Amino acid sequence: MISPFILFNPLKARRFVRRFEFFGKLLLRVVPFIEEDLEVLDPRIKAHVYLSSAFLSAFVYALFFPLLLFIATWGAKELWFVELAVFLYMFFFILVINIVYPRAKVQDMSKKIDRDLSFILNDMLIQLRSGVLLYDALIITSTSNYGMASKKLKRVVSRINEGYSDAEALGELARTIRSNFMRKTLWQLSTAMRVGGDVTDVLESIDKTVKEYNERELKRYLEKVNLLLFGYLLLGAVVPAIFLVTGVIVSAIMDIEFSELLIAVVLVSSLLVQAFLVGFIRTSKPAVIE
Template identity: 30%
Template sequence: MLSIGTLILLFFIFEIMRISLSYFFLLLPLFVVGYFLFLLQTPKGIISKRKRELDQEVLFAGRFLLVKVNSGRPLLNALIEGSQSYGVSSKYFKEIVEDINLGTPIEEALDNAVKYSPSDKFRRILFQINTALKVGIDVSIPLTNVIEEITNEQLTEIQRYGKKLNSLALFYMLIAIVLPSIGMAIFVVVGGLLGLPIERNLFLVVIGVLVLIQLVFISIFKTTRLSVNL
């Protein structure tokens, strides 16, 4: 999407600046290749999105199972009830339950879920449950421990994200606000003193570049957004 937007913006810049469109068509293959590479990365983007969504609910899913197990519910019943709840985690619980209903042993079904889960934290919860089943100990003990570990990790991630967000905000203020404002002010003053012609097309190009910078920073902030829900 960003490649297409850049392509359209470049086309209008060429039109405004009255630059020959032959240069535009020379650059067109580069944007086509860039868009093709973007499409190749789409599956990874989908997996990454699912990972973020599942990471937001991983503690809720773990605590849900822990409450059910501590209340005396069998693990299979807890998984069934989890598959009937709301949220992204219910879809993964539903896949486990469907696998078990097809005749797969619960340990093997959990192994498959651990293997194909996009979230490392959710994978750890399922792994601890499966290990407890294989060893024959109370599921609630390792489940409680792994939930506490994930909670502490997410608290640390929040602290790191706060520092990273401050740096990004400072960089955004510098690149997208301070430098363009000072640069345009100096250019207008110097241009007025030297009698340089300042055309409207130049301001349109500057506005287009600023819009592109804003879109880039919006994309950066979205990709760095922390997937945590305590």
């Protein structure tokens, strides 16, 4: 399943989802980029069908929460606007998640491909230098344990077995893949094969570029982590401590009482800031150290 909040599979429940295609086609005008994302994830899924399923799933999920609130507050008619607000909030929240999730998944896939690309290039270089043909090298790397990159290369091998030339199969994958370095590798290999160039030189050049890029990304990440750790200590520990100590001193001198709610807000805000910074550090990791 592309999104964890999709209740109706766009492939298996297509006949049922088709009844809501109007909403899917309307959403597709607002978010046309999702068509490219779905093409990368699963070409069988049509964008308007997926969006129809996303709309219907969000509606069903959103009904559940105000229904619980209605049962819990049975007889309180004045809370209808709260139930409506909860429904609208949950509906748009889940709908947005369903819309952006495919793009997040594609980006995660690209990071994994970039992470494994250097190993694939080294593997192919060793094989080509030892006299192995490019087609055989593609078969070996596609069946090796290089994660998503190996799965993508299996498509190239499959196309070649169907009768496509090596250059055509590589170019076809380059048009659909989102990984910048993988796309560059495929295009340059395809071009080199069309003009009769040396494939080994192409792989060596790209491998050098990938390694230099990974080194730069690692240095940038370490610099960013140092700054974020300083912010983590400052906003997550120092500022709340200073606020509480200052509050105690001011309340003792000026006879001002700080409410428990204010203290709770400060502590919860501190925890949220810490969680945000930890999450940001985690998500900004370059692919090379994942």
